[in-house]
Amino acid sequence: MKIKDAEIITLMQDPRTQDKGVRALMDAYQSRLYWHIRRIIVDGDLAQDTLQDTFIKAYQNFHQFKNDSQLYTWLYRIATNEALQQVNKMKKMQKTDEDPEYYMQNLVADNTEGDAEEIQILLQKAIQSLPEKQKLVFMMRYYDDLPYEEISKIVDMSVGTLKTNYHYAKQKIEEHIKENYEK
Amino acid sequence: MKEFDIEKLERKNIYKVPDHLFENIQDRVMHDVKPAKKAPIFKLNWAYAAAASLALIFGATFVFNSEDTPATDVGNSKGIYAENKNEPKTESEIAYETLKSDVISVDSNKNSDNQETKTESYVQQSGEKMKAAPVKAVSKKEEKQVNEYLDSFSNSEISELASNSTQDVYLDLYN
Numbered sequence: 001m002k003i004k005d006a007e008i009i010t011l012m013q014d015p016r017t018q019d020k021g022v023r024a025l026m027d028a029y030q031s032r033l034y035w036h037i038r039r040i041i042v043d044g045d046l047a048q049d050t051l052q053d054t055f056i057k058a059y060q061n062f063h064q065f066k067n068d069s070q071l072y073t074w075l076y077r078i079a080t081n082e083a084l085q086q087v088n089k090m091k092k093m094q095k096t097d098e099d100p101e102y103y104m105q106n107l108v109a110d111n112t113e114g115d116a117e118e119i120q121i122l123l124q125k126a127i128q129s130l131p132e133k134q135k136l137v138f139m140m141r142y143y144d145d146l147p148y149e150e151i152s153k154i155v156d157m158s159v160g161t162l163k164t165n166y167h168y169a170k171q172k173i174e175e176h177i178k179e180n181y182e183k
Numbered sequence: 184m185k186e187f188d189i190e191k192l193e194r195k196n197i198y199k200v201p202d203h204l205f206e207n208i209q210d211r212v213m214h215d216v217k218p219a220k221k222a223p224i225f226k227l228n229w230a231y232a233a234a235a236s237l238a239l240i241f242g243a244t245f246v247f248n249s250e251d252t253p254a255t256d257v258g259n260s261k262g263i264y265a266e267n268k269n270e271p272k273t274e275s276e277i278a279y280e281t282l283k284s285d286v287i288s289v290d291s292n293k294n295s296d297n298q299e300t301k302t303e304s305y306v307q308q309s310g311e312k313m314k315a316a317p318v319k320a321v322s323k324k325e326e327k328q329v330n331e332y333l334d335s336f337s338n339s340e341i342s343e344l345a346s347n348s349t350q351d352v353y354l355d356l357y358n
Contacts, residue, residue, distance in 0.1 A: 055212045116197035
């Protein structure tokens with residue numbers, strides 16, 4: 001992966017090969033970034049738009065990328081910011097009397113595959129019931145298996161805080177599933 | 184459910200995904216990115232900007248000044264062209280020239296009278312550098328030629344030419 005990142009960076013830094021670099025970057029990271037965004041936003045169309053915006057921003061601001069951080073860390077940071085902005089827009093647009101947590105859980109139910117397991121749906125609903133920071137930390141650690149050091153660079157939090165947040169998030173999710181499973 | 188550990192749960196993506204999702208995203212990104220790349224970004228160089236402005240000013244001044252000279256000769260160009268052609272003049276051309284020379288001679292007579300009186304009064308009144316506009320003086324030789332030419336026509340021919348010339352002037356102006 002590191003060699004591939006180095007190739008992508010070289011292609012992106014040369015204006016003559018930048019198009020090829022964007023293609024290589026999308027091929028390498030589109031799936032991981034899409035699912036990261038999708039778990040935050042839930043809505044499929046909005047997640048698609050957000051991923052597109054993420055790549056465009058990465059292309060336009062590639063001169064700001066410093067080689068002292070990992071390429072995927074930088075991309076995750078852009079994707080997370082774009083996704084959180086999108087969630088804020090969604091919250092502003094929703095009805096004022098509707099509970100945001102309830103709204104997100106309904107969105108989960110509307111967007112899941114027909115053959116999805118109940119426990120998996122419950123897990124997603126439980127994630128949506130978490131506070132924003134806990135949600136981000138949990139998803140990046142649980143699904144993407146990112147090291148705490150890298151998550152720390154993405155969300156600007158200390159490693160200790162991240163560990164605590166992950167612990168609480170996990171606890172809340174397990175309680176939520178225990179309470180709601182087979183009801 | 185009494186005991187549950189999410190670490191033991193399989194990591195699954197359970198959301199619906201449209202067909203050709205990533206192909207569409209890549210196409211849209213490349214479409215959005217390419218025009219942005221083609222648009223060149225110019226840094227404003229003040230030296231070039233100043234040079235371009237000066238060139239524009241001098242160029243515009245030259246063009247307007249050069250256009251002024253032929254513009255004053257437009258009325259005469261037709262006559263000059265007719266003289267150089269060495270072709271027999273039509274009746275309408277002859278009548279037009281006749282009327283024109285008459286008008287010029289009458290105007291010049293009036294202007295020469297006025298000019299003398301006016302310049303004298305201006306000099307007396309203010310003593311400033313007031314100059315009357317230059318008026319084209321029709322030479323006596325030219326007048327004589329025109330008079331000889333007119334004498335060669337009978338009264339009926341002149342009236343006929345005059346009526347034709349009125350028509351032609353009208354047509355020249357509005358067609």
